[in-house]
Amino acid sequence: MAMKRNVCVVITARPSYSRIRSALEAIKQHPDLTLQLVVAASALLDRYGRADHVMEKEGFTIDRRVYMILEGENPITSAKSTGLGLAELATVFSDLQPDVVVTIADRFETMATAVCAAYMNIPLVHVQGGEITGSIDEKVRHAVTKLADTHFVSTPKAAERVIRMGERPDRVHVTGCPSIDLAKQAIEHPTLSIESLFERYGGVGSRFDVTKGYLVVMQHPVTTEYEQSRRHIEETLHAIRELNRPTLWFWPNVDAGSDGTSTGIRAFRENHHLPHIHFFKNMRPEDFIQVLHHSQCLVGNSSVGIRECAFLGTPVINIGSRQNGRDRGENVLDIGYHRKDIIEAIEKQIATGKYPSDSLYGTGDAGQTIANLLPHIDLSIEKRLTF
Amino acid sequence: MAMKRNVCVVITARPSYSRIRSALEAIKQHPDLTLQLVVAASALLDRYGRADHVMEKEGFTIDRRVYMILEGENPITSAKSTGLGLAELATVFSDLQPDVVVTIADRFETMATAVCAAYMNIPLVHVQGGEITGSIDEKVRHAVTKLADTHFVSTPKAAERVIRMGERPDRVHVTGCPSIDLAKQAIEHPTLSIESLFERYGGVGSRFDVTKGYLVVMQHPVTTEYEQSRRHIEETLHAIRELNRPTLWFWPNVDAGSDGTSTGIRAFRENHHLPHIHFFKNMRPEDFIQVLHHSQCLVGNSSVGIRECAFLGTPVINIGSRQNGRDRGENVLDIGYHRKDIIEAIEKQIATGKYPSDSLYGTGDAGQTIANLLPHIDLSIEKRLTF
Amino acid sequence: MAMKRNVCVVITARPSYSRIRSALEAIKQHPDLTLQLVVAASALLDRYGRADHVMEKEGFTIDRRVYMILEGENPITSAKSTGLGLAELATVFSDLQPDVVVTIADRFETMATAVCAAYMNIPLVHVQGGEITGSIDEKVRHAVTKLADTHFVSTPKAAERVIRMGERPDRVHVTGCPSIDLAKQAIEHPTLSIESLFERYGGVGSRFDVTKGYLVVMQHPVTTEYEQSRRHIEETLHAIRELNRPTLWFWPNVDAGSDGTSTGIRAFRENHHLPHIHFFKNMRPEDFIQVLHHSQCLVGNSSVGIRECAFLGTPVINIGSRQNGRDRGENVLDIGYHRKDIIEAIEKQIATGKYPSDSLYGTGDAGQTIANLLPHIDLSIEKRLTF
């Protein structure tokens, strides 16, 4: 009889948790797998919604917590935090003795997980490789691909890119993106009645009738353009102010440069009367899907605009370079950092209305597919370019 | 008038210094460049020959020293050391404000340099990417390629591989390998008369007449096969013992697993009478070239067998998987970890004698070529896969 | 002719800067000293008012910045942050080669400075040792005393305690507390007209006429009573709410446990209408002195109540154990964490009114006294108990 495989998943941020949750659930349930859950970085911090507490509420047991974010929110502390995380994870992997380590996507801290597993001779699975975006994430994602032994990618195009980079085709699996699983389930089994949004989540700013249409804004800083973050966010702020439509604004998650963005929002809020905007810090991902599902338009540069909104058919205004190169559906309108363009594009999308659902990033069963593959992947860590 | 570019080169081991020295010299002399020299990891340690002292004697000024090797010599400490190095280098780069960071080859600690430069938005130049080897180096090397912005590679085949991995062709330059520069100069201007070898370097073991032919052994542990290191080295030790020919044996440099190898050598030496073997810890690289040049055969798994010995025409027995996949000349005979095979192969090579020089890894001007390119490379750090 | 001494002062928090500023100024001006200024920990962080920016505005040059606060605000991250700071400061001291290191008071991060200097064989000067307080600070302060070579203490009683702990009497100097220098100067040369307080500092909450009397609240969490922080702050919040007098409330600075306090304040603010309270995050220390000088009563557990307010004669309500054991003047009323007691005590102090100035913590020339001593202190680092 075969031993259960210890599958260690390292979660470093709340959005990564949402994205991988259906896979975590399926791994936990699988008879041939034991889930080892490591929660690290901003996923442990109050200001980013303590994803660890959410996980526990949702029935997961956390095996290790890794504090690794050095305060400062600049490129120096991003580098140092990653170094600390790498040093800390070596202790964790040494204690937990996983058979496989799973890392997700391309946040800067994921490099700590990837290097640590590789150096400790533990097979590494990378979820969501092979995609194309702007900024430092691009370097991180493909470097993790070169450290990983097995690749679970979201789209056939992503699989093609991973293989072209020299990875063995038999180690690349198109599983779809697990974030679509969540979107599918959230639509089928809503956990939030949109009318009770403010009551449920509080937040800051005046309240309005969300059943009559609203915008959603979520705009993150773009790491390698550190000093421009503030100017970027201000263009969006001005556009939203001028549009004067009901708007739900979500704070950005941690990143080098979030500082410019956060400061920009705070300053704008103090200097302008914004009775039509309501600010939220965190929201259960299922509920956020509900909010997107009923939204007239998502504005910003979040990847949910590209992924989940393709599935949902929600119109999207994608600002700037952050999502450049990602495969996208009809629902996305790309523009630059100019308030006029932003205003114009939003009005156009509202006029168009909802798009049909697009299965570009999956059909909602990625988590189960991943769990089904994990007991069977080859655990060899010897790699070589295929060319 | 253009400003000089600050070129920060991070050296983490004595062999890396030897390999890059001609480039360091050319950068230092170049009117448009300022060399910033960071010495780190085993290059600062007594047991690995204090490369920093060698550099100072050879006229270089060291800008920063970075202690980063956590003792233990196992996969846990390799991972932790890399994490510490990353955290430390962030301070160094913040102080020195380089315009370009240069990292060399594929040792585990080079990942610290590469990630740090990438995360701090400093253009990264990788020297010696695109090659194929066994072990963890393979993962490190290609991951560094994906973090790097410009690539200086040794061979046209390496250039082809880097480009196939999705790097922009205009960012890939075939410079040849700077280690060949050293070999060329060492042959043209010998700094060691081979007869005075023992007198100059001491070492441990009895002395013999090196003008009548000798073997050279240099065998490093193979990281991902940690526990087998000792068995591997013992096969070579037995073979060399049985051959009973004059042999110069060089200690391996630091690496996770060096422990098994070093322990193996020490134990063997205590339990056997080995009057025909002389052990060395360190040697000036020029002098080591001289030793290789006059050697009947190099035995082990060092990359000098593949690179410098191609140029020198020295016969090589390459044992095991460490150099797998590297482009090699006629002079190399590949075999496994069996004492009989080792003995047989050595005898065959001695019978064959010296090979003609092969320019596979360059013609001896790589350092100057690198320095000439550095003032002109594009400093943009935005990357995207070419496919 | 004697060389100038390099005096390296490590500042880890904004209040520490205020406290030592007059000494920094005097060191900078002294012909026999060179000031080396290292800014670290919360003194670099936005949420704690970027003391580094304040220093630069006030004419100081910062030699090194040390990011060391690991986010999490719990005992684990306090310990880890101190460890990281120690590792980082070793690099800094190695670069700057100070003749003397100066550390201030008893914050948890000061242990990093003290251990680092001791281990690197650099003479350590401790400012403000020998005092008695509650909580972990007590352990830190006296441990730093045992690592320090020279002691600049605030009061004769503190000197006596340091000597009784086994330090050599000739190494203990009563300089007074430099924070009194600032208080003296702020009173003599006001930089803030109290009427323009809101205009100058903004802050959050409604505005009122400060010329008609007001309370000041500043209450920090008490580290070793981590979980009680929230209950403690709520008692004070309820008391202030019931009193319904104009109140200026200052946020606590970083510390393990600040979380409970901050969360408590935020939640209370959301659940209650508090039109008579105005919240400030940061204030120039001179201006804060002005605010204290004109205040009817200071409420909380800040050491300014003990030190500066003695000099100013401002009535103080000191809550809980944080300042236990500190020598205090007539102006301080000590009470526990009960809203009723707080209310009663405040009313009593308002009825009493201003106290006469008390020179218990110095007469306002401590900074100059410190600078005058530094060129002459013995630099031997050999210590031995005197008994």
Next chain:
Amino acid sequence: MAMKRNVCVVITARPSYSRIRSALEAIKQHPDLTLQLVVAASALLDRYGRADHVMEKEGFTIDRRVYMILEGENPITSAKSTGLGLAELATVFSDLQPDVVVTIADRFETMATAVCAAYMNIPLVHVQGGEITGSIDEKVRHAVTKLADTHFVSTPKAAERVIRMGERPDRVHVTGCPSIDLAKQAIEHPTLSIESLFERYGGVGSRFDVTKGYLVVMQHPVTTEYEQSRRHIEETLHAIRELNRPTLWFWPNVDAGSDGTSTGIRAFRENHHLPHIHFFKNMRPEDFIQVLHHSQCLVGNSSVGIRECAFLGTPVINIGSRQNGRDRGENVLDIGYHRKDIIEAIEKQIATGKYPSDSLYGTGDAGQTIANLLPHIDLSIEKRLTF
């Protein structure tokens, strides 16, 4: 029914293990205690005899291993190593949740244990405080005293000093030194027949008849006199060479500066013929006691000369400042770093011969005494000076 107390003992070096072993044994056996064993620093390293392997052979289970020694052996790496250890131990204590942490003596790394326990609000027990020595150990030891909540000291004089430093008398217990327990047992139940010494331990150098009298040398570098280490050891080397008596020489353990000492020994050995000296790296502590017991004289600066040799009655030549201030018996002759004095003193001690046993450091039951106290010590972590 009372819960068992988790007692976490952190061992950072092989000699510390030997010293505390009888207490570990007694804690392990005690019905009200659970032993949590953390092995760290040089106790994990090959070059210092892998104390962790010894512990496992002797029946202990190791709960956590903490790699923390940064290679370099200079004051910078001592400071950095301590910082890393502090960061690592925070993870360990968070995992193990000890009720009490025990730290031993005064090695530089013990500060990591002490600060970590204090900052994580875990009661700290310090074994062997209150003693007086030279060098940096002095600062470390007393700083640990100020961080500790309970003190188990070796002698009444040590207790007096700890109390005079301001510690509460009811928290100070004279237990005797556990190293004497080992000495007592080693004498009563010898594990080594002295005639089989070379056979059992190998070592380097020629062999001689140990039944006819021999010297033992053990000399450590003195940390704060870093650069003089080499000169110091050379005086002893010359003295021993001139004496030309059978000598067993033991290598020093890790410490900043060990470099000068080790290099000195190695160089001397290469340049001189030393047929009467045999070098050992490690020895089971019981066997080392046996070696001391039969020795004519111990030479060097080890604390065993002061402690165990008092009990054994072995004559001791104590060189230099390392043991200054320690209470010592009649058996110790103190001298400086001059070969002539060393020679003369050794001859005098050999002439005198064995001294009577002295119970200055205990009577051999310290371990049991410590284990009996641990279930009953007060776990409060609130401290205050007693004056």
